Amino acid sequence: MKLSIKQISLGPLETNAVLILDEENKQAIVVDPSFNPEPLATWAENEGIEIVQIWITHGHADHTAGVPALMRALPQPADLLMSAEAYAMVQKQGTEFFGFPLEPFPKPTRFIQHGEKLGFGENAEIAEARFAPGHAPGSVVYYLADAGVAIVGDVIFRAGIGRWDFEGGNFRVLTQSIQEQVFTLPDETILLPGHGPNTTVGWEKKHNPYLS
Numbered sequence: 261m262k263l264s265i266k267q268i269s270l271g272p273l274e275t276n277a278v279l280i281l282d283e284e285n286k287q288a289i290v291v292d293p294s295f296n297p298e299p300l301a302t303w304a305e306n307e308g309i310e311i312v313q314i315w316i317t318h319g320h321a322d323h324t325a326g327v328p329a330l331m332r333a334l335p336q337p338a339d340l341l342m343s344a345e346a347y348a349m350v351q352k353q354g355t356e357f358f359g360f361p362l363e364p365f366p367k368p369t370r371f372i373q374h375g376e377k378l379g380f381g382e383n384a385e386i387a388e389a390r391f392a393p394g395h396a397p398g399s400v401v402y403y404l405a406d407a408g409v410a411i412v413g414d415v416i417f418r419a420g421i422g423r424w425d426f427e428g429g430n431f432r433v434l435t436q437s438i439q440e441q442v443f444t445l446p447d448e449t450i451l452l453p454g455h456g457p458n459t460t461v462g463w464e465k466k467h468n469p470y471l472s
């Protein structure tokens with residue numbers, strides 16, 4: 261099954277939402293709908309694409325705040341998948357984030373486990389969930405082996421790593437997560453971070469100043 265992967269920058273913190281699209285069956289997964297995801301739902305409707313699942317990399321509001329609005333905008337319900345720790349963090353965050361009001365967050369369809377294979381329809385096993393804590397508890401890296409892509413949230417950026425000074429963050433845990441869950445992927449794997457430009461495992465192994 262040929263999947264295409266698209267990135268869309270959404271919201272005031274320019275969070276990269278990712279769309280995993282099966283063009284043949286006209287189904288898609290949205291990863292991290294950020295703030296103001298309505299254009300995504302409109303686009304899907306215009307293209308005749310059904311958004312069947314929503315995946316979350318971690319519980320910070322700039323990645324999750326748009327989930328209620330996206331769900332409301334979809335003509336049929338989508339499954340919501342995230343780690344139990346990410347859900348706990350969303351609930352703790354309360355009703356405001358950097359001055360932006362947050363809507364009540366829906367209960368996930370189910371919680372993701374480390375090592376679990378995820379997908380939909382004919383693509384039942386397109387991604388492997390790899391837990392990579394240190395930026396946020398229960399951060400998940402979604403590795404799509406066939407596509408040669410990993411959706412890494414705020415675990416690693418081009419020449420950077422996620423902040424470790426938020427609640428539940430830890431520098432040592434974060435760098436260990438990157439070594440064990442990201443740098444064990446093939447060097448040519450394209451990393452899609454939650455903010456900023458894409459990179460590769462090989463480039464970061466050579467150039468990332470936090471990991472040499």
Ligand SMILES: [Zn+2]
Nearest residue numbers: 318320396414
């Ligand atoms: Zn974050």
